[in-house]
Amino acid sequence: MTKPGFKEVDFGTSPKHHVDTPPHSPEKTTHPKSFPMHHKKTPSSGKGHSRQESRGNKKNSLGDNLTIPISPSSHNTIEVPALRSPDADTTQFMHHLSASPSTKERRVSRNSFGASLPIPRSKRQSRLSSVTYPADAHKAGRPGTISPPREFLTSQVQDVLVHKVKAAKNMAFAFDIDGVLVHGDRLIPQGKRTLQMLNGDNELGIKIPHIFLTNGSGKPELARTEQLSKILQNPISTDQFIQSHTPMRALAEYYETVLVVGGEGYRCRDVAEEYGFKNIVVPNDIVAWDPSIAPYRVFTDEERASSRPRDFSQVNIDAILVFSDSRDYATDMQIIMDLLRSEDGRLGTTAKDPVSQRIPIYFSQGDLLCPTEHPTPRMSQGAFRIGLEAMYKALTGVELERVVYGKPELATYKYADEVMASWMDELHGEERVPQNIYMIGDNPASDIVGGNMYGWNTCLVRTGVFQGGDNDEENPANFGVFPNVWDAVTAACRKELGDDFGFRWDERIVNPLMHDSQAASAIEV
Numbered sequence: 094m095t096k097p098g099f100k101e102v103d104f105g106t107s108p109k110h111h112v113d114t115p116p117h118s119p120e121k122t123t124h125p126k127s128f129p130m131h132h133k134k135t136p137s138s139g140k141g142h143s144r145q146e147s148r149g150n151k152k153n154s155l156g157d158n159l160t161i162p163i164s165p166s167s168h169n170t171i172e173v174p175a176l177r178s179p180d181a182d183t184t185q186f187m188h189h190l191s192a193s194p195s196t197k198e199r200r201v202s203r204n205s206f207g208a209s210l211p212i213p214r215s216k217r218q219s220r221l222s223s224v225t226y227p228a229d230a231h232k233a234g235r236p237g238t239i240s241p242p243r244e245f246l247t248s249q250v251q252d253v254l255v256h257k258v259k260a261a262k263n264m265a266f267a268f269d270i271d272g273v274l275v276h277g278d279r280l281i282p283q284g285k286r287t288l289q290m291l292n293g294d295n296e297l298g299i300k301i302p303h304i305f306l307t308n309g310s311g312k313p314e315l316a317r318t319e320q321l322s323k324i325l326q327n328p329i330s331t332d333q334f335i336q337s338h339t340p341m342r343a344l345a346e347y348y349e350t351v352l353v354v355g356g357e358g359y360r361c362r363d364v365a366e367e368y369g370f371k372n373i374v375v376p377n378d379i380v381a382w383d384p385s386i387a388p389y390r391v392f393t394d395e396e397r398a399s400s401r402p403r404d405f406s407q408v409n410i411d412a413i414l415v416f417s418d419s420r421d422y423a424t425d426m427q428i429i430m431d432l433l434r435s436e437d438g439r440l441g442t443t444a445k446d447p448v449s450q451r452i453p454i455y456f457s458q459g460d461l462l463c464p465t466e467h468p469t470p471r472m473s474q475g476a477f478r479i480g481l482e483a484m485y486k487a488l489t490g491v492e493l494e495r496v497v498y499g500k501p502e503l504a505t506y507k508y509a510d511e512v513m514a515s516w517m518d519e520l521h522g523e524e525r526v527p528q529n530i531y532m533i534g535d536n537p538a539s540d541i542v543g544g545n546m547y548g549w550n551t552c553l554v555r556t557g558v559f560q561g562g563d564n565d566e567e568n569p570a571n572f573g574v575f576p577n578v579w580d581a582v583t584a585a586c587r588k589e590l591g592d593d594f595g596f597r598w599d600e601r602i603v604n605p606l607m608h609d610s611q612a613a614s615a616i617e618v
């Protein structure tokens with residue numbers, strides 16, 4: 094079977110480092126915008142000029158000219174062509190389910206924007222930027238960090254072992270988190286040691302670049318890095334950290350009023366606020382306004398007091414953003430379905446045309462399953478999405494078009510490159526993407542297929558979703574399968590830095606006070 098792969102053209106510019114070149118042409122950015130007021134801006138379709146033109150000429154039921162804007166007015170986002178089809182995944186299961194089997198020809202929806210995923214142009218998450226250290230870091234020195242005297246010693250070693258230093262700066266790791274470094278809140282033991290080694294506990298005393306690329310979600314980046322830092326007992330910066338919804342901050346430039354779904358309590362509202370969304374609605378706000386909308390929901394006084402109800406019969410919601418796993422499928426699915434079937438996102442209305450009046454829906458990731466503390470993986474956002482797609486098809490007779498971010502989507506890997514280059518600048522003062530990148534993942538269907546298509550080396554570990562034989566048959570890891578993250582990372586380091594590379598910092602080799610001739614002879618000249 095021929096597997097899809099990213100081509101140069103997909104990136105809009107060189108895959109080596111493509112920070113500064115917008116993928117859209119100048120004429121696209123000056124495309125006229127005459128969208129209804131509540132639809133602020135809309136990511137462009139990437140399916141070809143003719144589709145854009147036909148959408149641009151459509152009229153909606155209100156008679157507005159529905160010219161589709163192609164890109165936001167500012168230049169803080171990059172629109173990346175979608176890898177995944179914008180169409181529902183449920184077609185194959187649907188022949189008995191549709192209440193009104195569609196005889197309508199498939200029409201072009203003004204909201205079917207699945208061909209383009211905006212990501213932030215700026216590399217630094219400036220407002221979020223922070224490095225967090227484990228709480229007891231002061232006791233034994235911050236793991237992986239370098240005290241001034243040690244800095245002097247490492248520079249001595251690095252001055253001698255210049256070839257290894259060059260190779261260490263020309264490699265990098267992208268770590269999946271769940272199933273590779275942790276299971277939920279539980280540490281996978283090899284994760285701690287691996288990060289200590291990459292943070293400087295190695296023969297060069299050098300920081301080997303690494304970022305975290307997770308389909309996890311549901312918390313502001315700083316809160317999650319603080320939590321992970323404690324579990325892994327290593328410093329983790331928000332500048333080296335990408336959750337599934339992190340690139341979705343770019344959507345704040347396109348939509349004014351959004352329904353944000355998923356996560357515990359109001360954390361995803363906090364996430365959306367940090368991303369710059371101006372008018373954020375969560376399902377609890379809607380239930381507080383009209384409890385009858387969710388007949389099976391037991392709504393507590395505390396939830397009512399903490400929600401922000403308003404008269405939603407007067408509000409148009411511009412887009413639905415599923416940021417994280419739903420904590421209440423019944424309520425969330427009901428509200429999402431009501432909005433998808435409404436006229437332009439106004440609750441209490443029913444669209445005359447389910448396609449052209451439908452607001453867009455975005456999911457932060459598409460994993461069906463997620464490893465947790467439970468013995469077998471649990472259902473994740475992908476399962477929730479497929480349920481919604483099936484319901485939507487059964488109720489309307491048409492397919493639900495949607496956009497899915499996260500691994501293995503091209504936009505997420507492209508954003509990872511931006512973060513990687515920025516992190517290289519932070520660590521080594523060189524803003525570039527290292528040549529030899531290793532993705533360490535446990536899920537062949539997201540981590541590995543995405544890494545393979547992006548041209549990275551891929552390592553599959555056996556501590557998470559993958560429980561198969563020699564390698565995954567559908568999406569084999571190209572660098573191999575390893576029992577755990579330590580084995581994968583040390584194998585990659587041996588390949589790039591030599592079989593003799595030392596996975597401990599040993600200052601006796603250079604410290605003049607502890608110097609001995611035997612150790613000195615170990616230094617390669």
Ligand code: G3P
Pocket residue numbers: 269270271272306307308309310460462463473474536
């Ligand atoms: O699938 C849900 C999510 O928790 C997976 O996270 O780190 O394995 O990409 P990760």
Ligand code: MG
Pocket residue numbers: 269270271272273534535536557
């Ligand atoms: Mg994983």
